[in-house]
Amino acid sequence: MSTGKWTDYINPAVRNIPPSGIRRFFDLAAEMEGVISLGVGEPDFVTPWHIRESCIYSLHRGRTSYTSNHGLLELREEIAGYLAGQGVRYDPRKEILVTVGVSEALDLALRTVVSPGDEVIIPTPCYVSYIPCTSLAGGVPVTVATSMEDRFRLTADKLEAVITPRSKALLLCFPNNPTGAVMDRESLLQIAEVVQKHDLLVISDEIYDRLTYTGQHTCFASLPGMRERTILLNGFSKAYAMTGWRLGYAAAHEDFIAAMTKIHQYTMLCAPITAQVAALEALQNGKSAMEKMVAHYNRRRRLVLQGFKEIGLPCFEPGGAFYAFPYIGHTGLTASEFAENLLLEEKVAVIPGDVFGPGGEHCIRCSYASSVEDLTEAINRMGRFIKRKGLSKSRVVYI
C-alpha cells in the first residue's frame, strides 16, 4: 500500500502515469465467487502438449544457457519463413529480434524511435500499454478515437487530421484488442498513403494476425513502400496459447533492429531459452493445433454475436482477435457502471471500454476465449441484467 511518504522521490514520468483502470476492477472481481469472466485477454487453451513436451526435453538435455541477444538463429529463421509467407522478407541475421513478449518489443520500438516531444499517433480504443509506454519513452501520445460507425477501423481522414510537424510514428494494432476490428488491404493502403506523404514511421502490433476470421490478414509491412518504415511486432501468446511464456519478436530494417538490440542487450540480454525452444516447436509443428484453436474461437465468436443480438446488445461484427465490443450506451449507464453492476448483480466480469482510451466509453470488452457452456451462461445472465434495467430490444438500433 502506498503511503505517499516517498512519492516525491519517484520519477515524475512514472508518478504521473494514472493507475490502470483494469486494476480496480480486477480487485473487485477476484474477491467474488462464482464469477464467469469474459474479462480475460488470453486464450482459455493451455499451450499444446507437443510444445510443452519439447521444452521438457530441452531441459533434460540441459538447454539452460543464454542465447544470442537476437535470439536463437534457428528461431529467427523460422520467423523469417513465416513472415515471408505474409509477403515480406527479412534477413534473419540482421532484421529480426526475439523479445520477451510483444510488450518488450513495443517498449524497445518506442524508446528507439521516439525523441523527447515526438508525437506518437495511437488509434483508440487500444491495448492498455500503448499510451503509458509512449509517455515513458518521452513521447507525446496523440489519440485518434475510432468509432463503431467505421467498424473501429482507422480512416485516412482521421489520421490526417491529427498529424502535426511533431508527428513521428503511428502505432497500429489490427486485429485489434479490445474491439476485435480488422483492417482490410484497401483500408490499410489508404493509411499507407498518408504515412508516406507525411514521412511517418509505423509500429504495427500484429499479435492477433492469425486470429482473423473474415478475409485474409494483411501484414502492414507487406504494403508497397512500407517495409522500410515499419517496425513489425508479433509473438506467440495468442495464436499458440503461449501467453505465460512471454515470447515475441520485432522485424524491421536493420538500422531499427540494431538500435533496439542495444537496449535489449543491456536490459534483457536475451529472451528465456526455454520459451524460445517452445516458439521454435510452435512454428515448426504447431500449425494444426493452432488452426483448431482458431476454428474454436470463430465458432464462439458467432455464438456470442448471436447471443448479444438476442438479448439486445448492439455489436458490430468483430473480424479478428477474440473480443467482442458491444455497445451499451442505450442502457443509460456508463461503461464502468454497466460493468460494475453486471459483476455485482449477475457475477459476469466484462471490461469497461473506457479503460482502452477514447472511443470505448460506451462499450464493454467481452472476451470469447471461454467454453461454450460459460459463454452461454454469461449471455443468459447478461440478458437477465438488461431486461431488469428495463431495456427492450425495440429501443436498440443495430449497426
Add this chain to the structure above:
Amino acid sequence: MLEILELLQNNSRLTAKQIATMTGREEKEVRQIIERLEADKTIIKYFTLINWEKAGVEKVSALIEVKISPQRDVGFDAVAERIYRFPEVKTVHLMSGAYDLAVFVEGVTMKEVALFVATKLATIENVLSTATHFVLKTYKQDGFIFEDRETDKRLVITP
C-alpha cells in the same frame, strides 16, 4: 458436415440452433444434415462417457489378444462376429501385428471376465489362443482425460 460431426463428437448435447450459430448455417439446414447422418448411420449413437469408478461402481475390464485362423471366403469377419455378439464384449478391433483381434471385455469381477474368456472366447472354433490383460486404471478414453488437473488457471481479468 465434418464440422458438425466434430462438434457433436465432442459434445452431443449441443442443439441444432447452437451448431447453426457456431458454423454460420441455418438451423433448419443443420437439423436436416443431422437427420440424414442419423438415418444413414454415420452417427451411430449418442452416449455419455462416464467415469464409473467415481460413481462408486466396481467394474473390471480386460484387453484380450485373440489369435484366430481366418476362414475361407469370410476371412476374420465371421469369427469376429461370433465374438462381438456377446454383450460382455464392449469393443473389437481387427489388428495388424502379433495377434488378430483386440477384444475389450467388461465384467463385475476378475473371475467373471476370466471365466468368460475360458469358457466362451477360447472355445470358439478357429480361435487359436488368447492372452488376457486386465485394465488397472483408465487415464484417458476417447480423447478425454478422466482426471484432468489442467483447470482454468487464468486470472479473472487481464488486459
